[in-house]
Amino acid sequence: MKVKLGDIFEISSGGTPSKSCPEYYGGDVPWVKTGDLKSEYIYGVADFITEDGLRNSSAKMYEEDTVLMAMYGATIGATSILKISACTNQACAAFRRNDKVIPEYLYYFLKSQKEKFVKDGVGGAQPNISAGYLKKVEMELLLIKEQRIVVDILDKITNIINRRNQELIALDELIKARFVEMFGNPVINEKRWRQKSLGEITTKIGSGATPKGGKGAYQEEGITLIRSMNVHNGLFEYRELAHISDEQAAKLDNVAIEENDVLLNITGASVARSCVVPNKILPARVNQHVCIIRCKEYINPVFLNKLLIDDNYQDLLWSVAGAGATREAITKQQVESLQIIMPPVELQNEFMRFCNQVDKSKVAVQKALDETQLLFDSLMQQYFG
Numbered sequence: 425m426k427v428k429l430g431d432i433f434e435i436s437s438g439g440t441p442s443k444s445c446p447e448y449y450g451g452d453v454p455w456v457k458t459g460d461l462k463s464e465y466i467y468g469v470a471d472f473i474t475e476d477g478l479r480n481s482s483a484k485m486y487e488e489d490t491v492l493m494a495m496y497g498a499t500i501g502a503t504s505i506l507k508i509s510a511c512t513n514q515a516c517a518a519f520r521r522n523d524k525v526i527p528e529y530l531y532y533f534l535k536s537q538k539e540k541f542v543k544d545g546v547g548g549a550q551p552n553i554s555a556g557y558l559k560k561v562e563m564e565l566l567l568i569k570e571q572r573i574v575v576d577i578l579d580k581i582t583n584i585i586n587r588r589n590q591e592l593i594a595l596d597e598l599i600k601a602r603f604v605e606m607f608g609n610p611v612i613n614e615k616r617w618r619q620k621s622l623g624e625i626t627t628k629i630g631s632g633a634t635p636k637g638g639k640g641a642y643q644e645e646g647i648t649l650i651r652s653m654n655v656h657n658g659l660f661e662y663r664e665l666a667h668i669s670d671e672q673a674a675k676l677d678n679v680a681i682e683e684n685d686v687l688l689n690i691t692g693a694s695v696a697r698s699c700v701v702p703n704k705i706l707p708a709r710v711n712q713h714v715c716i717i718r719c720k721e722y723i724n725p726v727f728l729n730k731l732l733i734d735d736n737y738q739d740l741l742w743s744v745a746g747a748g749a750t751r752e753a754i755t756k757q758q759v760e761s762l763q764i765i766m767p768p769v770e771l772q773n774e775f776m777r778f779c780n781q782v783d784k785s786k787v788a789v790q791k792a793l794d795e796t797q798l799l800f801d802s803l804m805q806q807y808f809g
Contacts, residue, residue, distance in 0.1 A: 430559025434520045438512035439482030448477030454510035458494035461502040483511040489527045491519040496552040501538030529571040536808035581800045588793035595786050610765050611736045623760030628718035632679035632710040635672040642666045647673035648708035652689045657733040660702050681708040684725040686717040695752040696741035698732040724772035
């Protein structure tokens with residue numbers, strides 16, 4: 425049976441105490457904001473208000489098992505279940521628990537509708553949906569025992585997905601630990617390896633440009649144009665991959681990508697992210713936000729990339745990038761001046777072989793994760809449409 429959420433739930437939102445009254449903040453009342461809606465359950469929050477702040481604002485207290493959902497901005501559709509008593513700001517819709525719906529069943533239903541909520545969000549700089557909109561949303565209302573079966577199945581698959589993600593994190597941590605074991609901290613260089621500037625050990629360091637016409641110049645197919653959104657630490661992201669024409673690519677021949685080039689983001693919020701280019705996307709070019717680093721024969725690209733994404737070296741890169749007057753940026757000269765430890769190439773190659781073995785395990789885990797995610801998505805569609 426289809427029912428409107430407003431017919432079976434009390435749906436409301438909270439509020440924000442006046443910022444001009446500092447005495448309203450820092451008390452003992454947990455205050456949930458949309459940024460707290462990151463996982464299925466909320467056991468604690470970062471922000472608190474005082475009892476006076478609660479009384480003198482539209483913030484409301486909600487009991488355990490209240491389901492919260494973000495209604496504003498980029499977080500629209502983010503959903504969590506309270507496992508503490510807490511109040512919220514006005515960007516969170518709150519569904520008080522009742523005896524007709526299990527909180528977890530509502531949680532999964534709201535998650536299944538996220539794309540629709542995002543699409544239906546209206547507004548300018550900060551699109552939003554309202555409590556009034558949510559009251560009109562229809563949900564299939566099952567018997568409680570049937571809801572429990574659905575929740576039990578989705579919980580089991582969610583746990584598998586979480587375990588797979590943890591396995592991937594653990595494998596990444598294994599590579600980091602192996603790097604430190606073999607080479608130490610590459611910034612303080614406690615193992616006293618000889619060092620050279622990055623400019624000395626590379627045959628090319630340089631970034632490209634965005635073709636005239638910007639995004640309007642991109643094509644469905646053609647020569648790959650790598651942008652900063654494609655470069656993550658140790659990972660090349662294929663989503664939103666842009667392509668340009670042969671004519672446009674010819675104008676960027678000076679930044680043509682070659683096999684095993686290392687890519688380093690040099691501007692903006694993603695500055696310092698680095699990966700080795702996957703050969704299967706060649707031929708390719710880069711725009712002005714991505715720097716090509718092409719190694720000489722005695723520096724292994726895999727070793728160099730893992731050095732650049734080492735936590736200690738990331739701190740160094742961010743300190744360099746943050747020294748500018750405006751936005752985060754690393755200049756070509758600063759890239760060339762970076763000091764790189766130089767262990768024997770045989771040791772670098774040994775580390776690369778270790779990484780390759782771990783990557784094989786990651787591929788297997790990722791394949792299992794993708795298959796499990798497909799199953800989860802299929803069941804969400806089956807249960808909630």
